[in-house]
Amino acid sequence: MTKLDHVAWPPAPIKTERLVLRGSEARDRAAFIELFASPEVGTYIGGARPREELERTSPAIPGRRPGLFVIELDGSLIGMITLDQRDAERPGHLRPDGGETELGYLILPQAWGRGYAVEACAAALDWFAEALPGEPVVLCTQTANERSMRVAAKLGFTEVERFEEYGAEQWFGVRHPPSR
């Protein structure tokens, strides 16, 4: 159960200057497998998953759930964005009872270094602010993940705390919605 369970999903595709954000479709399956099998993508998020296992276990439409946007460039998936409820058991919260919405982002390595992550996340955050007005969004990333730290800063996230988890220093930040 997440706050987005009460929001119509998927929304109409969201167009940015160069990208489209949309719900996942069956034609995205191979690119999802690329994403999760990529050692570069997995470096700071628990590692790549075996391709054979992904081929065998991925559903026909991977990632079809509220809050998961496919990032499309020229008709193909180049990454994904998630807006999920942060696990209450993990460290890093705004409130003792948890329940915060957390932003995540993964881009295929061949599309890194062109500003797509910030462009796509900014649009997803705008959509979220319309869907759930007044709700903050949190983000957690390893401090060693310099690319992700730069994305967080460019999107306007500010530090709440740092802590150790999975044997690494984690940065936990928040972005409050623009006041209306």
Ligand SMILES: CC(C)(COP(=O)(O)OP(=O)(O)OC[C@H]1O[C@@H](n2cnc3c(N)ncnc32)[C@H](O)[C@@H]1OP(=O)(O)O)[C@@H](O)C(=O)NCCC(=O)NCCS
């Ligand atoms: C985190 C991740 C999405 C960042 O990707 P990225 O390509 O570095 O981020 P962006 O798409 O925003 O691109 C930013 C870079 O594009 C450059 N750029 C080039 N053209 C640009 C343009 N037209 N507009 C904006 N930036 C542009 C920027 O200068 C910036 O370069 P810099 O990092 O050297 O300063 C990517 O590294 C990734 O998927 N990592 C694996 C998954 C992961 O760890 N996710 C985080 C979990 S919380």
